[in-house]
């Protein structure tokens with residue numbers, strides 16, 4: 001089976017790998033589509049330390065082709081979206097309405113999945129490894145959906161859509177009539193914009209240095225755009241919000257500098273939502289007096305605070321009724337061996353999402 005494997009450098013290698021026989025809790029999924037997310041590139045660049053031998057890809061959809069003996073969640077033939085954090089339903093977090101912190105996460109992320117051509121074991125990013133023709137994963141990493149939405153759109157629910165729309169609806173709980181600033185308008189930022197639009201925000205300000213992304217942001221619901229090259233972006237956002245700053249600001253870049261910018265863009269008493277994935281060794285410094293004085297709420301948002309068993313079908317339904325536009329988030333459909341080109345296009349700001357169609 002062909003897969004794109006992290007071998008210690010930014011360029012992924014297309015290898016023939018041999019999956020192990022599925023365990024009792026495992027499911028084999030034929031991958032129909034897999035989005036190329038910025039987190040894949042971040043891992044390839046070593047932002048989060050990872051040994052070589054990981055199949056990357058964590059945003060995918062496909063069809064169940066084989067199930068282990070104890071699998072009860074899905075059946076052969078089911079259409080599924082992969083959840084990059086499993087939701088076991090039984091651990092403390094799952095039982096306290098926070099399945100995006102499920103205890104199974106680290107266990108599934110570091111289990112060997114089979115052997116590479118040289119005989120060494122391979123692992124799979126977040127226990128998935130969707131940059132492949134098929135994957136073997138734990139049953140709790142899969143959510144069955146009922147829909148005819150095309151695979152390339154469904155795949156984005158696995159990460160970008162859920163992370164972004166979820167940040168607006170679940171984490172920040174954007175209120176109707178409110179003002180929202182979004183820093184970084186790639187795949188996830190675009191989804192935050194759409195989440196804010198669905199929530200009924202009156203003003204959605206898209207902040208991005210790339211002209212193409214600002215243009216696209218408008219199509220997804222941004223009412224205003226800010227180009228940081230045209231002067232202090234914080235002041236530009238304040239100018240658009242009666243001098244106060246936004247009710248909600250979202251950082252969707254993953255850099256300490258933009259986290260501070262997002263903090264400064266929120267009004268007093270407003271909400272700052274950190275969605276971007278920073279380097280594991282990065283730190284950010286907030287002004288101590290203002291933390292108290294301006295009373296802003298700083299919220300981390302992991303996987304859009306999603307309950308995947310509830311939210312995946314919910315997002316599918318929003319796509320089906322035309323309220324959530326994922327079709328225009330899919331910029332390119334590509335083959336597995338074009339994954340490195342997809343990284344380049346992402347960096348160049350040419351695409352919102354490239355989606356690998358391995359079949």
Ligand SMILES: [Zn+2]
Pocket residue numbers: 037038039040058059159160
């Ligand atoms: Zn992702």
Ligand SMILES: [Zn+2]
Pocket residue numbers: 086087088089090091092093094099101102103104
């Ligand atoms: Zn759990």
